[in-house]
Amino acid sequence: MSPSVHALDRARVSRSQVQSPDRAEVEQAVRTIIRWTGEDPDRDGLRDTPARVTRSFEEFFSGYGQDPVEILKKTFEEIEGYDEMIVLRGIRFESHCEHHMAPIIGQAWVAYIPNGRVVGISKLARVVDVYARRLQIQEKMTAQIANTINDVLEPQGVGVIIKATHHCMTTRGVHKPDTDLVTSRMLGCFRDNALTRQEFLGMAT
Numbered sequence: 001m002s003p004s005v006h007a008l009d010r011a012r013v014s015r016s017q018v019q020s021p022d023r024a025e026v027e028q029a030v031r032t033i034i035r036w037t038g039e040d041p042d043r044d045g046l047r048d049t050p051a052r053v054t055r056s057f058e059e060f061f062s063g064y065g066q067d068p069v070e071i072l073k074k075t076f077e078e079i080e081g082y083d084e085m086i087v088l089r090g091i092r093f094e095s096h097c098e099h100h101m102a103p104i105i106g107q108a109w110v111a112y113i114p115n116g117r118v119v120g121i122s123k124l125a126r127v128v129d130v131y132a133r134r135l136q137i138q139e140k141m142t143a144q145i146a147n148t149i150n151d152v153l154e155p156q157g158v159g160v161i162i163k164a165t166h167h168c169m170t171t172r173g174v175h176k177p178d179t180d181l182v183t184s185r186m187l188g189c190f191r192d193n194a195l196t197r198q199e200f201l202g203m204a205t
């Protein structure tokens with residue numbers, strides 16, 4: 001991945017950069033979809049739905065307004081030379097696939113071995129959420145989380161594993177309800193040292 005693409009991935013994506021439409025336009029688009037289904041958007045139960053959907057989307061896609069680098073910059077100094085693996089397991093997340101805008105529901109395992117700096121553990125979960133709250137494919141999200149932690153903390157190594165169910169596969173299209181997708185990205189000693197990689201995989205599966 002070229003450095004410029006890498007930097008763009010990590011950055012806060014401002015609304016002006018992508019020519020964001022205003023709220024009324026989004027609500028109008030939802031009204032159009034409701035009409036397209038054959039429903040009457042002015043009937044009692046649906047009248048407030050365009051505003052509700054817009055508010056929901058605001059939450060689902062709030063990751064564009066957040067910068068994961070800023071979150072991770074709040075690091076602590078290493079305590080008494082701790083240099084073993086740190087693993088936050090089973091971080092539940094909700095995302096949406098960029099193909100169908102259907103939910104991706106899963107868990108992430110995030111590990112690193114520090115190199116002089118550790119971070120508050122909640123920040124690892126926050127980085128997962130920032131990337132999850134964007135339109136995603138799982139492979140990209142896995143790489144973004146690992147790359148960002150690697151770039152900001154400069155640890156000895158990073159490992160990220162994601163296991164998720166894609167609703168575009170379970171509730172539509174090919175309809176395979178019991179499937180999940182597992183992806184991983186290993187950097188530094190997690191990539192180079194088979195024992196480190198094995199230790200992490202053992203904790204995550």
Ligand SMILES: Nc1nc2c(ncn2[C@@H]2O[C@H](COP(=O)(O)OP(=O)(O)OP(=O)(O)O)[C@@H](O)[C@H]2O)c(=O)[nH]1
Nearest residue numbers: 097098099100136137138139166168169172173174
């Ligand atoms: N690699 C990858 N593929 C994904 C992910 N999320 C969804 N997809 C796939 O993206 C593909 C989009 O395929 P298209 O053929 O363009 O879309 P489609 O006609 O709706 O495809 P079907 O889902 O097979 O009905 C599908 O195969 C999805 O299963 C993801 O995170 N990673």
Ligand SMILES: [Zn+2]
Nearest residue numbers: 097099100168
């Ligand atoms: Zn999809």
